[in-house]
Amino acid sequence: MEKATGPSRGKGKRRRRGGKRDGNQVSREVVVPAEVPAGSRFKGYETILVRDLVLVTEVVRYRRERWVTPAGGRVVAPLPPGIVGGWGANLRRFILACHVQGQVTTERLTALLTGIGIAISKRQVVRLIADHVDEFVSEDRDVLRAGLATAQWVTVDDTSARHAHADGYTTQIGDDRFTAFRTGASKSRAAFLDTLRAGHGEHVVNKEALAYMRGRNLAGPVIDRLEAALQKIFADGAAWQAHLTALGIDQLGVTPDPVRIATEGALWGAIHHHGLLGDTAIVSDGAGQFRVGEHALCWVHAERLVHKLVPATPQQRQSVELVRQLIWWFYRDLKAWQKDPCKRCAAALRARFDPASSGHEPDTTCSTGSWRGFIAENPNCCGFWSAPRSR
Template structure:
């Protein structure tokens, strides 16, 4: 019927929501045959992009005050080295978000009609980014204070012809990158300080030393009634030397420095109840730590069975692990503390299996010792079971590394970390 025909028709698309932002209006005329009647206009909205070079001549007023000082009218905000803010916005967008190299960016702008060198483009991309740097630092601080969890990972980076490492720290609402020369636990803790430079020897620091089995006589000699605060590394190391700590013992000094960093983190209210979810790299195993189930199962994939029976055993255990993983995902959707003991018993049954395949049994025994970190989701249902978010975020950095290579200056290194981090956050 006509009614059904009308009801079955596809609903026409409505008008765009940007028609109230018309930038210009043109009337298109036509030579109509003689005797035609004018019936008004028929509107068509066309979206286009205008990209053109512009050379602005600013004539700045110059005055001499009665006391002999010269005052000059200021330039508009955003002008750097004779190049305007809109040009810089385009360079930042194309380079950071569009993955355009500086060489291609130079060619593109010269073709449009802007006389600019590659060196000047590098300056626009790396200099005077203080506002972005401050925003990125505030973002990390806010994330470490308020986020219930962070996922972390790292990848290789090239800087000034040397091997560096880029560490990603991110939560549900933020992502930051930090490229440093080391990927040690000491370096990771310094990143978790959120921009602070101090060391604090307080209860949190001595709890850390107890957990890391610090040298008891040294720990006893450092403990005081009130927490001790050091503004940076120099007075902290001087204090350790005054207390008789062997400065040349790198392992002992490293553990004490880690404790001072952890004390600073807790002193500033960071990482209070934040869970760190990682792939079990040793440098990330600090604080309230949880393990990624995907990387855990990947260890089973890496086994190399030599017989059909061993292959069947590995397949059977992997199937048990994935079924348990799906059950944990269902628990996340509807957490019930009463069911947590059943999950722990099921975990024990899987990871205490003895199959006769020595490599598999050794791996299961090792994973069983990490029970608390693998079952952290039972205490904190809001945390993820994997570090896929960090893997995804680092892909952006790896793509930039493959396309543009490494960085040379400190400004370039900081600019890459900050701009990519803010882009992923947005």
């Protein structure tokens, strides 16, 4: 979609190859003798650089010094970092790189390592992949926090992820710089907001939380109770639920559910409390759990409304194709406006997005209905008028 609606490069000069990463650094030099007849004269060497890969197995015996201190204590020299359960750091790096980056299955990894000469079982390979990954968990969490704190926009989506005979859902969050995946048992809005907290466990009642509750039509007396309470920050979900019980909110039988809306608001407040999603736009397929904050609809999902129409006549088929073409022409011009925004162009784009106000609405019934339906169902497709973002 991005390439199709972007400017054509045309026929330009062919891009030159980049420099080699190894820089022609010679790690070993081998002199190859030649079989020559007697009386031949030596004329030097003909040099050629050959790049090769060497996979060598090692079984290292570490002899750790043991000492007894004057006080009777026992001191044993520590192993080098990276050794886990008798497996070295380089082996762990190789297994993780092949499995994650190379998409090699554990069964094939086991066969590969066994063929090289390492005595290892499939169960041990699985343990090296799944266990002792705390450093990667913290790094992944820090990447998500940094991304949500600095992103101008993020795309979000989810998919089913059944595991251990139980239904689950994997949510993707990211932009053109980072991507994070989180899997859980629910795809509710509260679960999505919990993911956006990026590992923070607090529930916070602040102005953003109260504004969220008002926007979700939470009863005024409930909001007044939360706003009047002295405690505003709660360490975890248990402390927050205890606070709701103390205020008597969990006993209220009103609609919408005050516990659910208040909890979502406290999660939204915690997100802003930690400086995440300041003015970030959330781009999604329009699912209800993703419609929080500054939301924009994905154009691909929006255009499906028109693409799924089944025309009955050639004229209707032509009208549907016309509307689809108008949609992507508009999207191309919107991308150009984002690079060089101005108020006059924004007004013109607004008029084009609502053909009825500009007088350029298609004449046929099919195209009129599909375009009006596109606008009615997808008013947030142009969610960047006030603050254009490069996407």
